[in-house]
Amino acid sequence: MIATAGISSPRTTPRDARAMILTLTQCIGGLGIFFAGMYLLTENLRLLTGRRFREAVARFTRSRPAAVAWGVSAGAVMQSTPAVTLITVSMLGSGLIAVETGLAMVLGCNVGTSLLVVVASLDIKILVYLLLGLAGLSFASTRLAAARTVPLIVFGIGLVFLGLDLLKDAVGPIAQQPWLRDLLASSGSSMPLLFLVGIVLSVLTQSANSIMLLAIALADAGALSFNQAVITIYGANVGDSMLTWVLSLPLRGRQRQVAMFQVAFNSIAACVMLPLLAVELVGGVPLVLALARQITVDPPLQLACLSVMFNMGGAFTLYPCIPAAARLLARRYPPPTEEGDAAPQFIYAEAAAEPDSGLDLAALEQRRLVSLLPRLLAIARDQPADAPARLRQRRESIAQLSSAIGEFLERLGERSLQPSAYERLHAASSKAELIDGIADTIAELASAASVSGRHDAAKRLSSSIVEGIDAMLLTAVEAMGPDGGEELVVLQTISGNRSTLMRRIREDYLAREVGLSTGDRRDILTMTIASERACWLLHRFADALLAEARIEGGLGALPKSHADSIRS
Amino acid sequence: MVKTERTSTDVLVIRIEGRLDAASRAIVEPAITRALQSVPCAIVDLSGVSFVGSEGLRLFLMLRRKQGSARMLLCNMQDHVREVFEISGLLPLFDVFTAQHEAEHAARGNPT
Known part of the structure; x- marks a missing residue:
């Protein structure tokens, strides 16, 4: 963590103010690097997803478990549900896969993308610098000019994690700010309010993962309690669905079917996971929080695991319902x-x-x-x-x-x-x-x-x-x-x-x-x-x-x- | 929609009125086809045609193919109908006259 702001004293010196500005700009820079990394990653992965790739995917995903497995891998690598959805829709359009297979892919993709939070919660600075260094150095070689796609993907992955790391480091000093502490204190322990904040911030930033990492960093800095961070993470996941719903309004047919399945995914996950959390917090029954504590003793990592569990909760609930969901969606959103x-x-x-x-x-x-x-x-x-x-x-x-x-x-x-x-x-x-x-x-x-x-x-x-x-x-x-x-x-x-x-x-x-x-x-x-x-x-x-x-x-x-x- | 008038033993004038599109094609097509089978020359008067659509244009192409030895002359095209024929490139494929008497004159074997 970057110790730029020990600025909890009531009097703000010019040095403190400068440190605060530095921290805020680090936040902005981190976000920018994260989004630039996502852009590089998605655009270059798209170049690799030509006909042969899609045919290979279609061959591999003939069974539903295989489709889910592909979705998990694609989500973990691409870190973008819309990008995976786009490939799925294009494969549906060209008749390579059936709607049920596409839904299984999207289901797996949700679990895959949530793995980013786990990886970003670990200290992987050395790996990130190594990835950026090797991929960046390859640009200096004119011999590799014809095969820049893979280095660009690796560079994109490096940028995503560098951006998240900068963001995470900047959150600590901000969390110490009296105004933020006052703001968080004024919300009291209102869990519904934090759930709503998670939704709104996720929609506004269009990145549920960055909000989840923010919640984890705030919890790590002591600005949020563990339980408050959990509910914010759940809210961010639901916000992701809200955003998909808004973006899917102009879509029709199979595109809308896949998008609405994505909307249903997080909503159903929330319907399953929120009551479990309530039972655990109010009734003291050991459930998901207890499971996270069993997995790791590190609280930030526990929170990251809870994010994955949220998505797995949705996946396990929806997996057996895929054929019924496909029929329902086909009736509700018939192909034009x-x-x-x-x-x-x-x-x-x-x-x-x-x-x-x-x-x-x-x-x-x-x-x-x-x-x-x-x-x-x-x-x-x-x-x-x-x-x-x-x-x-x-x-x-x-x-x-x-x-x-x-x-x-x-x-x-x-x-x-x-x-x-x-x-x-x-x-x-x-x-x-x-x-x-x-x-x-x-x-x-x-x-x-x-x-x-x-x-x-x-x-x-x-x-x-x-x-x-x-x-x-x-x-x-x-x-x-x-x-x-x-x-x-x-x-x-x-x-x-x-x-x-x-x-x-x-x-x-x-x-x-x-x-x-x-x-x-x-x-x-x-x-x-x-x-x-x-x-x-x-x-x-x-x-x-x-x-x-x-x-x-x-x-x-x-x-x-x-x-x-x-x-x- | 379609009125026929025999001006001589060899010439039949067919007057089409209204819109010439996919809907009216079913009525117009058999009428002109019959005419082309019954006389050596049919004059299609388009003065009453207020609109010609792509299906109407395709109808004329089809009639042209089916006309065999019979002649089909078009006359009295309104400006906007002529414009559609021009844009579609069909105009040079047909014998088109500005007035019916010119078409009749040509039908009698006196090209204008």
Whole structure:
């Protein structure tokens, strides 16, 4: 502990004031280092959680105990329930795991993250400095420049513990401050109030762990009694759920199911652990506090163990209820249609073993993906009150499906392929890139076109563009079908360079219509530019489809003259 | 919604009114398909069409594919309907006339 403030005397000298400022800034610095460490840790771990990682996790977590075990490990390493939840949701979205498995992972993650408090309660300064030193020194080596992710993760872990250590050391002198002691004394031994303080501080700092460590440090400094620290720790855990609940309000479907399970986790843990604590304190029955005392004689470590026990209480209670919870959550928060759209319907991991049929399935999935794009324009057409949120969800589901197709093609590329299959794979990858570009453009167009309450002229143009581009997209979907030869010729004819037309339309509207607001003018500009780009991309897409037809020799459905020109 | 008028033995004028979208497609499509099967030339008068949606545009593409040897001429497009045809790129695929008499003239084998 840093002895910077023996400032309990009524007269404050300049030296005392300086020491106090130093202590407070140490607190702020410690918090900053903690959050910077968490950021480094989470962001770099995310880079390691690619397709192979997620597939390996899916294989490992086929049983519920294995899913819990993975959750504990992931929570302990990542130290971030939202980060683990994000990976879980993405695995759910790509169909790699079932909801029950995801819930088991989240359950384990809660126990895993609580282990940080135990580790941070130990004196691990030497280990922390060593981690920071080794990871930091590796940055000096240019040879290791290509593999910086792991050192950055280690550096992040080091920063997390350094930040917590600084915070812990600063709390001692602050705890000696008369104003703080008065404040804590004024709350008396009100356990409900401290429970509430734990909740509020956890929500405000968005870090339950830092509040738990603060409570442990205050108890260690004598500012809080042991029991007061316990109730604050319980409150901080419940606060974590409150924060998850607030953050999950805009979520829907499986994301909401997982988030609400997380909310239920700490709430149920509190329902189990609070009565146990009350029975022990009031009735003198030896329960969790007694168990913590059995584990260690060190009070700070006892408090850290109680935090883990709180989470284990929730985990043991909820573990047998996971299937029922999954059913209940599915009923309460049913997946929106977009979520079903995000899951692949044709491709699956094992299909990559047979490249030719795998490529056929990828083509079917790509057609399905393109058929989802008009739904973005349908939102612009209908202009519901929550258009931005719907567009965002729809865009996310399209991006998820696109990413699943991309990963499948990547997996096919790892196989040993015949030259013709390589050509097909290349064509499919080109198509995938173009579809992504078209999806981005259509989303931009739909976003500008979905603004309601516009000038009549802007509304009219918006409608014309939405319907016109929608017709082209529908043609593209037909062109990708089994008998799409003629539609492909039509698509190639109707798409293409629209710069002159769109410039004329844009200039006409802007010059002719009086009363257009700045927003209307901006949207007219965005819509015309986006539709110009959409036409150009669709023309390139038609070219890519023709190139693919040439590789596959599937020119039978094309008109003879066109098929001949392609063959030549 | 759809009214037909035979102006000569070879030409049938089909007047469409209201919105041309997914809902009205079910009514309009069979009417024009029948017309294209019964005469060598059908003139589709769009003066009464207040809105054309993507499904309406797709209908014309489908009719174009099914028309066989029959001719389908479009006329009297309102400005905003023409704009949708232009933006979708469909306009050059069809014989479009500003007035019905021009379309009839063309139907009689005298291109304007």
